[in-house]
Amino acid sequence: MASLFRYLFWIIILHLTAAAKAESLSRERCWSSGNGQPARWFNHGEQISRGKYWYTCNYGVLQPKGCFTPSNEQLHIGDKFVENGYEMKCVLDRNGYLQFEFTACVPKSNKRYKIGETWEDEQHMYWFECKADGPYLRVEIGGCVTHDKLRRIKLDEIYEFGEYVKNYVEMIRLISSEEDKRA
Numbered sequence: 105m106a107s108l109f110r111y112l113f114w115i116i117i118l119h120l121t122a123a124a125k126a127e128s129l130s131r132e133r134c135w136s137s138g139n140g141q142p143a144r145w146f147n148h149g150e151q152i153s154r155g156k157y158w159y160t161c162n163y164g165v166l167q168p169k170g171c172f173t174p175s176n177e178q179l180h181i182g183d184k185f186v187e188n189g190y191e192m193k194c195v196l197d198r199n200g201y202l203q204f205e206f207t208a209c210v211p212k213s214n215k216r217y218k219i220g221e222t223w224e225d226e227q228h229m230y231w232f233e234c235k236a237d238g239p240y241l242r243v244e245i246g247g248c249v250t251h252d253k254l255r256r257i258k259l260d261e262i263y264e265f266g267e268y269v270k271n272y273v274e275m276i277r278l279i280s281s282e283e284d285k286r287a
Contacts, residue, residue, distance in 0.1 A: 134161035157202040168202045170194050186210050190241055206241040209234035222256075224249055231256045 137143040138152035138159075146152055146161040151169075158178065159166040170180040171194035174187060179194045184207060186192075191208040208216035209232075217223055217234040219241065224231045231246045247258040257263040 132161075132163050134164055134166050136161075136166055156204075168196055168200065171202055171204060189243065191216055206239065209241055209243050211243060222246060224256075228253050 132148040133145045134150075134152070135143060135145055136152055136154070136159075138146070138154045140153075148161055148163055150161045152159045152161065152166065153172070156172050158169050158172065160169050161167075168181065170178060170183065172178060173185045177185065179185065181194055181196055181202070184191055184193045189210055190206055191210050192204045193207045195203060195205045197203050208218055209221075210216050211223070211232065215223070219234055219236050222231055222233045228249050230248055233244050233246045235242055235244050245259070247256060247261065248263075249256055250263065255263075
């Protein structure tokens with residue numbers, strides 16, 4: 105009889121130990137959809153890709169780790185990339201969500217311009233400004249560069265230099281005052 109109780113005792117202990125271990129393991133896993141699959145359990149340390157963002161399972165909690173570029177390059181939080189003339193950074197917002205933040209205008213391959221910075225085209229005929237447009241950035245034409253290349257003139261500014269008068273009709277250009285009279 106004593107051996108039967110001892111046998112039952114060890115079975116109960118093994119069962120409780122297995123249940124505790126299973127509960128402990130479930131605390132280390134994350135329940136989530138991702139990687140193109142329906143919701144399922146992910147083990148501690150596994151990477152989960154969800155759309156443009158990726159996470160790791162960290163002891164039962166999805167931890168934001170980074171973003172994917174449109175060409176599917178994996179970025180970590182804080183990494184930047186350039187696409188379509190703009191630099192973007194993978195960041196965590198105030199609420200802890202991953203997102204892209206526009207950080208600079210990049211009209212030339214290795215030159216970055218922050219909000220409010222200006223530059224001229226390669227021929228020094230026009231100048232541009234990097235401007236905020238809500239959460240995005242845009243390159244806006246600021247105006248023309250004078251013929252003597254000493255000054256920038258704004259779109260709404262009138263400038264006379266000898267026979268030249270600044271004028272624009274659907275596009276920016278400097279024309280002579282004789283052309284202006286004919287227009």
